[in-house]
Amino acid sequence: xxxxxxxxxxxxxxxxxxxxxxxxxxxxxxxxxxxxxxxxxxxxxxxxxxxxxxxxxxxxxxxxxxxxxxxxxxxxxxxxxxxxxxxxxxxxxxxxxxxxxxxxxxxxxxxxxxxxxxxxxxxxxxxxxxxxxxxxxxxxxxxxxxxxxxxxxxxxxxxxxxxxxxxxxxxxxxxxxxxxxxxxxxxxxxxxxxxxxxxxxxxxxxxxxxxxxxxxxxxxxxxxxxxxxxxxxxxxxxxxxxxxxxxxxxxxxxxxxxx
Amino acid sequence: xxxxxxxxxxxxxxxxxxxxxxxxxxxxxxxxxxxxxxxxxxxxxxxxxxxxxxxxxxxxxxxxxxxxxxxxxxxxxxxxxxxxxxxxxxxxxxxxxxxxxxxxxxxxxxxxxxxxxxxxxxxxx
Numbered sequence: 001x002x003x004x005x006x007x008x009x010x011x012x013x014x015x016x017x018x019x020x021x022x023x024x025x026x027x028x029x030x031x032x033x034x035x036x037x038x039x040x041x042x043x044x045x046x047x048x049x050x051x052x053x054x055x056x057x058x059x060x061x062x063x064x065x066x067x068x069x070x071x072x073x074x075x076x077x078x079x080x081x082x083x084x085x086x087x088x089x090x091x092x093x094x095x096x097x098x099x100x101x102x103x104x105x106x107x108x109x110x111x112x113x114x115x116x117x118x119x120x121x122x123x124x125x126x127x128x129x130x131x132x133x134x135x136x137x138x139x140x141x142x143x144x145x146x147x148x149x150x151x152x153x154x155x156x157x158x159x160x161x162x163x164x165x166x167x168x169x170x171x172x173x174x175x176x177x178x179x180x181x182x183x184x185x186x187x188x189x190x191x192x193x194x195x196x197x198x199x200x201x202x203x204x205x206x207x208x209x210x211x212x213x214x215x216x217x218x219x220x221x222x223x224x225x226x227x228x229x230x231x232x233x234x235x236x237x238x239x240x241x242x243x244x245x246x247x248x249x250x251x252x253x254x255x256x257x258x259x
Numbered sequence: 260x261x262x263x264x265x266x267x268x269x270x271x272x273x274x275x276x277x278x279x280x281x282x283x284x285x286x287x288x289x290x291x292x293x294x295x296x297x298x299x300x301x302x303x304x305x306x307x308x309x310x311x312x313x314x315x316x317x318x319x320x321x322x323x324x325x326x327x328x329x330x331x332x333x334x335x336x337x338x339x340x341x342x343x344x345x346x347x348x349x350x351x352x353x354x355x356x357x358x359x360x361x362x363x364x365x366x367x368x369x370x371x372x373x374x375x376x377x378x379x380x381x382x383x384x
Contacts (some may be wrong), residue, residue, distance in 0.1 A: 213341075219311045220345035230290045231304040237284060238301050239339045240275035241346045244284050 013037040022084040029080070038079050039072065045091055046071035049098050059106060066109075067102055074101025113167040119160045126151055126161060140165060275339075305329045308338065 013021065013034060018041060025034045050067055053059050059067065078097035082090055107120050115123075127137055129151055141162060148158040224232055236242045276284065278294040278301075285292050292300070306329050313320040320328070328334050 215315050216312060216341050217344055217348070219315045220308065220341045221349055223308050223311050224342075224345055224349060227304055227307065230285070231300050233285065233288070233290070234281060234297055234300045235304040235308075235342065236346060237281050238275050239342050241339075241343050243276075247284060247288050 018090065019084060022082060022090070025079070026084060035076065035079055039075055042075060042079075042090065042094060043072065045094055046075055046098055049095060050102065053102065063109065067105065070101045070105040071098045074098040077101075112170050112172050115164040115167060119157070119164050122153065122157055123161045123164055126153060302329055305335060305338065309334070 014037065016024070018038070021034055021038055025031060025038065028034070046068060050064070050071060053067070054061075054064075074097040075094055078090075078094035081097070082093050104117065107117055108114065126140065130137055130139065143158060143162075145155045145158060148155065153161070224235075227235070233242070233247065237247070278297045281301075282292050282294045282297040285297065306325055309320070309325050309328055312318075313325065
């Protein structure tokens with residue numbers, strides 16, 4: 001299909017120089033074929049920019065494919081927004097779009113608590129300035145409002161930045177933990193010490209499911225209330241919760257009261 | 260029914276009674292029964308308990324599966340602690356309610372009116 005469309009022209013798109021293609025694309029913005037040709041010519045720019053992220057060890061190797069995808073999306077929007085009449089090279093304009101797309105993705109990749117982009121931007125500015133002054137980033141936690149005004153940061157923004165920093169140290173209760181000795185996968189919730197939550201203070205419940213046990217206790221109470229007296233007594237006798245003497249004492253009490 | 264499904268379960272050291280002893284105690288308490296009835300009643304009680312658990316904990320269990328679980332040794336063993344705590348809490352609630360009723364409404368006269376009459380000796384409930 002593409003071949004047949006391209007055959008109608010005297011030249012294929014690949015035979016045109018890039019500035020000419022940009023001119024053609026500016027005239028016909030809806031032409032996807034020209035846009036794709038331009039993207040394929042400039043996709044090396046995405047890889048080139050991404051290399052800088054990896055040399056600075058900013059990102060992990062696992063998300064490389066995703067970053068390339070995001071960079072390509074940025075490149076496409078750069079092609080659509082590029083104005084060839086200004087006389088600049090496309091790579092100058094496109095680099096910002098690609099960087100922006102990659103950074104945007106990195107900000108939003110799997111956060112436990114999402115931090116808005118403008119707060120992230122202010123935070124990175126503050127980090128840079130602190131780095132220039134050879135100050136520790138941990139000082140932000142003790143930074144006062146007066147000190148923040150020196151860095152052109154408002155009181156509200158300082159509060160947001162402090163919250164954003166704190167949110168990094170939060171771990172989800174459902175985060176999986178793979179045990180080294182056991183092949184069982186468990187979550188953080190399972191491993192939280194449950195001494196103060198234990199149902200029986202004398203009992204060391206360890207990794208027991210406290211929530212489940214509480215539900216079980218409430219269900220057992222409900223069931224004991226709803227069971228017929230005969231069944232309830234048998235159940236309690238069977239588990240040694242009550243004994244013969246308790247039962248006799250109970251019976252005597254009821255007899256006396258009914259008399 | 261298979262022999263395996265009708266087997267009797269021996270509980271660990273929990274201070275509980277065997278079925279014959281249970282039947283004897285219950286008979287003296289006014290509920291005439293033999294050891295087999297005691298076992299059947301226990302099974303029904305455990306079954307209703309497990310059904311409640313499965314519905315509350317959102318575990319899908321069929322009626323057949325619950326019946327199968329009732330006959331398992333470890334299931335019955337593990338119910339002991341929960342039942343002990345539940346009974347303890349119920350007793351505490353009952354005594355607290357009795358005390359409150361005594362303070363607010365003049366005590367035992369009020370209790371007599373609301374108490375259910377004890378079933379007659381030898382009648383099935």
